Amino acid sequence: MDRRKFLKQSSLASSLFMVPSFVRAFEQVASSKLGYKRLVIIQLSGGNDGLNTVIPFRNDLYYKERPTLSIAKNDIIKLNDEVGLHSSLEPLKKLYDKGYLSIINNVGYPNPVRSHFRSMDIWQTATDSNEFSQSGWVGRYLDNYGKQPYSAIEIDESLSLAMKGENTNAIATQNAKTFYNLSKDPYFKNIHNHQNDAHLSEHNLGYLYKSMIAAESSAKYIFETSKTVTSFQEYPNNKFGKQLKTTAQFINSGLQTKVFYTSLGGFDTHVNQLNTQKRLLGQYANGIEAFVQDLKDNDTFKDTLILTFSEFGRRVKQNASVGTDHGTANNVFVIGENLKTQGLYNDMASLSDLDDNGDLKFEIDFRTIYATVLDKWLEVDDKKVLNKSFNQLDFI
Amino acid sequence: MKAKHIQHLYRRIGFGILPSELNKLSKKSKKEVVNNLFKSSKNITPLEVDTSEIKNIFSGSMMMNSKLDPETRRKIQKISRKKQIELNVAWVDRLTNSPEVLREKMTLFWANHFVCEDNSITYIQQFNNTLRKHAMGNFKDFVNAVSKEAAMTKYLNTKQNRKQKPNENFARELMELFTLGEGHYNEEDIKESAKAFTGYSHNLQGEFVFRKRQHDESEKTFFGKTGNFSGEDIVAIILEQKQCATYICGKIYRYFVNDAIDEKHVNAMANVFYKNYDIENLMRFVLTSDWFYDEKHIGTKIKSPIEFLVGIKTLVPTKFKNPKQLLYLQKLLGQTLLDPPNVAGWKGGRNWIDSNTIVLRLKLPSLLLNNAYISKVKQGQDDAQIEAKKEVFKKNFGKFYRTEVNWDYFNNQFKNVEMKEFQNHLLACEVNETAKQYLNALDKVSKQEYCIQLMSLPEYQMC
Numbered sequence: 001m002d003r004r005k006f007l008k009q010s011s012l013a014s015s016l017f018m019v020p021s022f023v024r025a026f027e028q029v030a031s032s033k034l035g036y037k038r039l040v041i042i043q044l045s046g047g048n049d050g051l052n053t054v055i056p057f058r059n060d061l062y063y064k065e066r067p068t069l070s071i072a073k074n075d076i077i078k079l080n081d082e083v084g085l086h087s088s089l090e091p092l093k094k095l096y097d098k099g100y101l102s103i104i105n106n107v108g109y110p111n112p113v114r115s116h117f118r119s120m121d122i123w124q125t126a127t128d129s130n131e132f133s134q135s136g137w138v139g140r141y142l143d144n145y146g147k148q149p150y151s152a153i154e155i156d157e158s159l160s161l162a163m164k165g166e167n168t169n170a171i172a173t174q175n176a177k178t179f180y181n182l183s184k185d186p187y188f189k190n191i192h193n194h195q196n197d198a199h200l201s202e203h204n205l206g207y208l209y210k211s212m213i214a215a216e217s218s219a220k221y222i223f224e225t226s227k228t229v230t231s232f233q234e235y236p237n238n239k240f241g242k243q244l245k246t247t248a249q250f251i252n253s254g255l256q257t258k259v260f261y262t263s264l265g266g267f268d269t270h271v272n273q274l275n276t277q278k279r280l281l282g283q284y285a286n287g288i289e290a291f292v293q294d295l296k297d298n299d300t301f302k303d304t305l306i307l308t309f310s311e312f313g314r315r316v317k318q319n320a321s322v323g324t325d326h327g328t329a330n331n332v333f334v335i336g337e338n339l340k341t342q343g344l345y346n347d348m349a350s351l352s353d354l355d356d357n358g359d360l361k362f363e364i365d366f367r368t369i370y371a372t373v374l375d376k377w378l379e380v381d382d383k384k385v386l387n388k389s390f391n392q393l394d395f396i
Numbered sequence: 397m398k399a400k401h402i403q404h405l406y407r408r409i410g411f412g413i414l415p416s417e418l419n420k421l422s423k424k425s426k427k428e429v430v431n432n433l434f435k436s437s438k439n440i441t442p443l444e445v446d447t448s449e450i451k452n453i454f455s456g457s458m459m460m461n462s463k464l465d466p467e468t469r470r471k472i473q474k475i476s477r478k479k480q481i482e483l484n485v486a487w488v489d490r491l492t493n494s495p496e497v498l499r500e501k502m503t504l505f506w507a508n509h510f511v512c513e514d515n516s517i518t519y520i521q522q523f524n525n526t527l528r529k530h531a532m533g534n535f536k537d538f539v540n541a542v543s544k545e546a547a548m549t550k551y552l553n554t555k556q557n558r559k560q561k562p563n564e565n566f567a568r569e570l571m572e573l574f575t576l577g578e579g580h581y582n583e584e585d586i587k588e589s590a591k592a593f594t595g596y597s598h599n600l601q602g603e604f605v606f607r608k609r610q611h612d613e614s615e616k617t618f619f620g621k622t623g624n625f626s627g628e629d630i631v632a633i634i635l636e637q638k639q640c641a642t643y644i645c646g647k648i649y650r651y652f653v654n655d656a657i658d659e660k661h662v663n664a665m666a667n668v669f670y671k672n673y674d675i676e677n678l679m680r681f682v683l684t685s686d687w688f689y690d691e692k693h694i695g696t697k698i699k700s701p702i703e704f705l706v707g708i709k710t711l712v713p714t715k716f717k718n719p720k721q722l723l724y725l726q727k728l729l730g731q732t733l734l735d736p737p738n739v740a741g742w743k744g745g746r747n748w749i750d751s752n753t754i755v756l757r758l759k760l761p762s763l764l765l766n767n768a769y770i771s772k773v774k775q776g777q778d779d780a781q782i783e784a785k786k787e788v789f790k791k792n793f794g795k796f797y798r799t800e801v802n803w804d805y806f807n808n809q810f811k812n813v814e815m816k817e818f819q820n821h822l823l824a825c826e827v828n829e830t831a832k833q834y835l836n837a838l839d840k841v842s843k844q845e846y847c848i849q850l851m852s853l854p855e856y857q858m859c
Contacts, residue, residue, distance in 0.1 A: 169750030
């Protein structure tokens with residue numbers, strides 16, 4: 001092909017006629033912000049010690065099993081006559097007082113696994129503990145209901161299994177600009193300028209081209225949409241704070257993303273737990289406080305639900321290194337403006353009726369929480385995503 | 397043998413083939429080429445990083461089966477984590493440089509079949525070498541060896557599987573993932589066979605230990621047979637099911653031939669495999685069959701991240717100044733060796749590709765090898781500022797990956813190859829019309845720049 005012909009073709013290509021229809025669909029996204037419900041998932045990795053997070057300070061067994069690890073009554077932020085929060089969670093108490101927090105106690109699953117990888121895997125894939133899945137629950141939500149790859153975004157450099165579907169994966173990005181820059185080399189634009197989508201979908205190579213065009217389009221959309229707002233909210237200067245700040249920016253700019261995924265690690269406190277957990281819960285709570293404020297200032301808090309979980313709780317009895325070993329059931333935090341059951345959703349776990357390992361016996365299957373969120377918040381068929389029917393709870 | 401077929405063969409059983417080697421082989425017949433392949437994989441070279449530090453601790457602790465104190469355990473874990481990175485890097489190097497091409501590719505295949513991970517370097521290294529040892533051997537021996545590996549008895553809890561308190565994890569996955577596939581056994585089969593594996597355990601050094609007192613000696617009924625079965629008996633009974641041969645052949649077909657199963661071919665493979673479960677025989681059957689070289693299979697599979705990375709390194713030797721970056725890249729691309737998502741392994745095929753990985757894959761050759769620069773100079777113009785442009789790119793992107801790149805090696809390998817031949821060497825499939833026109837309109841500044849252009853095409857992702 002001679003140069004003139006080439007130039008003619010490439011200029012033609014920039015006109016709308018030559019753009020594949022599914023790319024145009026990307027660019028026609030409605031900008032309405034109203035009533036667009038979003039879910040933010042926060043994963044506390046490593047197994048947060050739930051018993052030192054939401055504390056049964058009237059229970060003698062708690063102090064008996066943890067002679068040097070229990071939190072003194074005076075240091076606990078009391079929610080009622082029985083239960084209080086860790087001293088780092090003051091911001092959560094404020095949310096609690098406003099009715100923006102629901103604490104679901106004793107959440108787990110049958111036949112608990114005490115390996116980090118495996119238990120996280122179970123939480124992320126939402127399978128039984130003797131089943132393995134190659135797709136995650138948000139990923140399957142995407143398969144069935146996500147319109148675009150960016151319908152779910154993980155604020156990280158790579159994707160968790162939770163965010164991978166059978167056919168569709170979410171997008172991972174910490175920085176919309178970096179992702180956009182990586183995708184936008186003109187070389188890539190030029191090699192697919194004249195593709196038509198009929199030709200693209202059939203074979204593996206066509207699938208690659210299709211993915212490439214969709215990725216470019218998504219990266220551009222995320223970058224150009226999110227840069228329209230600037231946040232004046234101050235966030236704690238740590239990785240988790242930055243993740244939440246980015247999430248808020250995405251939400252407040254009206255990005256059409258239904259699910260955001262973030263995480264805070266380091267909770268595997270076998271040794272000298274007190275300081276580590278105090279620091280981490282502080283990072284968590286202060287981050288949440290800034291995040292909620294940022295959303296409220298932009299009137300998006302009412303359409304955002306924040307779900308916090310950890311792969312397991314820790315053993316009731318402390319170990320010999322002023323720490324705790326891997327346990328089972330744990331508490332889950334739900335934060336939002338539209339909670340039906342505010343405060344403590346259910347009673348604390350029994351500390352006397354433990355399993356053979358000395359761990360809590362779970363009461364609420366975590367998948368009933370997923371099912372509730374899917375059905376009542378994201379308004380989709382939870383059975384399609386979880387491959388099974390679960391009872392629903394009453395917190396939203 | 398036709399050059400095109402040799403290339404296809406080597407892309408599937410290895411990571412591609414360089415011009416000089418291709419030249420040599422194209423004078424031989426298909427039979428010779430394939431025979432050669434098996435001959436050069438006769439050897440088994442274990443993959444080993446130096447673990448003497450840990451072994452010394454083990455031999456220092458007097459009682460072989462005693463528990464280690466927490467302090468020592470933490471120390472071992474720390475060394476282990478460091479050594480796992482070393483092992484990962486050594487494995488990638490091995491894949492890039494081994495003369496035992498087929499054995500190594502099959503080891504990689506089995507690593508995503510008998511999926512396992514462990515935080516102990518000694519156990520996982522041993523497991524990895526068990527895969528290597530049996531990769532082309534007898535499948536029955538293979539399954540038994542895997543079932544007795546320390547890392548596996550930990551990973552699928554056979555260690556906790558005791559007469560008084562059975563744990564069915566291994567028995568379930570043995571049938572669901574390792575031998576029969578879902579739906580070809582029932583819950584009762586799992587319960588009964590789990591009993592047969594009670595007592596499987598290991599000592600501190602990672603050797604198999606059979607704890608007789610924990611073994612359930614009772615009668616088990618499994619697939620219609622009743623007896624006091626051992627774990628090995630169970631494996632033998634499973635392999636009597638033709639379904640086992642069919643299941644494994646299906647997996648081999650999807651990995652080496654095509655994502656989409658052709659039942660006729662898989663059944664033919666299963667007939668060969670079922671006779672004695674000899675893996676080498678099976679592979680010989682596949683690689684010498686005419687259908688393996690069928691046009692519809694050539695260049696139609698999507699490379700796995702490891703195939704992609706090793707392929708790049710084979711063409712243009714690349715060393716990471718910080719080995720952690722190599723692991724980081726594997727993570728970003730979605731496949732970190734020694735760190736599978738769970739026992740089901742990586743899904744593969746189109747599942748490798750999403751918005752993040754496609755963008756990175758297309759950009760990676762230029763990022764690693766050419767300061768992120770892809771030449772876009774039109775024909776008739778010269779890329780006068782190429783060096784200046786590269787500097788700018790280096791400043792913006794170069795900080796991400798620090799690599800030592802051996803372009804001399806590439807230039808030497810492609811010394812006698814004309815640029816118009818490059819596509820045949822670098823790409824497994826035809827370039828689509830649009831990209832072809834665009835490429836033709838561009839100036840071929842140098843072999844290096846042209847190589848980068850080709851490697852930055854989606855077509856380069858195919859094998």
